[in-house]
Amino acid sequence: MATGEASEPAAPAGHGGADSAAGAGRGAQGSGTVQIVDHALMVLKAIAEADRPRGVRELSRDLAISKSSTQRILASLERVGLAVADEATRKYVVGPAALTLAWKHADNSDLVSAATGTTARIAAVTGETACISTIVDGRRVTVHEAESSQPLRLITGVGRPYSLFSGATGRVLMSLLPADELRRLVDAHVADGPDEKAADRILGQVAEVRQNGYALSRSEWIAGGCGVAVPIGTQGSLVASLSIYGPEARLTDERMAELVPALQKAAAEIALRWRQPA
16 A cells, blocks of 8 residues: 555535545544545445445545545555455445454354364365355455465465355355355356356356365466365355365375365364354
8 A cells, every 4th residue: 555645635615425524534634643544444434334336536526535546545455355346337345355354343253263273283284275265245255364384385365355166165165055046146157158058067066066075176266276175164144165275286186185084074173163152
């Protein structure tokens, strides 16, 4: 995020709600605060509380922050996953990385608490990065990660969104969804695609995961990267999976198959603690 930005002129009066928002923003910027940080938090709060996507011009007007500054703030928020822009409209909604900021205060914080010790142990035993993932806004998001200690390793990044339709973790998470929700996500994914059989193929892959209890991936979301994922289960509307990721030089097909029982045992331990929080 940019620092050292000069003071911005207020937006012109005459926009109704803009004046009150600007006044509230200026009132919050007391002595000892950093203006660009105040502005960034105002932008994040505005898109988080909105009931619809917000555009740069609209946010600039309502918050009395210059358009150039608003654009730079949104670019920074998007880069770290705190904001997401629609590719067609370039309007913004709050991003899945915001989940990590509020995680300890959410009802689902029990998942991370339940998984932390086991995830660290799996990373140590396998030598690969171990992740706990869930679905946020139709994408898979890592909510906890224990990094591999190997010099060459894969890291997904807590709070960063990835497609559900690429990689073992996405297939495992989809295997935990109710049939109608799964069908809705798949139909939306293939709606504009030329392959008429894509939906059936994806649903078939998910059915196979349900039957086997795990999924493997090789070079699907990153070249040379491999993964093994198993389901942890569901809690309310939340679905969760445990996975490991590493380079194909170490995670051969044979090695991934060998690790499945240990991952399934670890996932069962997490599920038990998750459903019986202290």
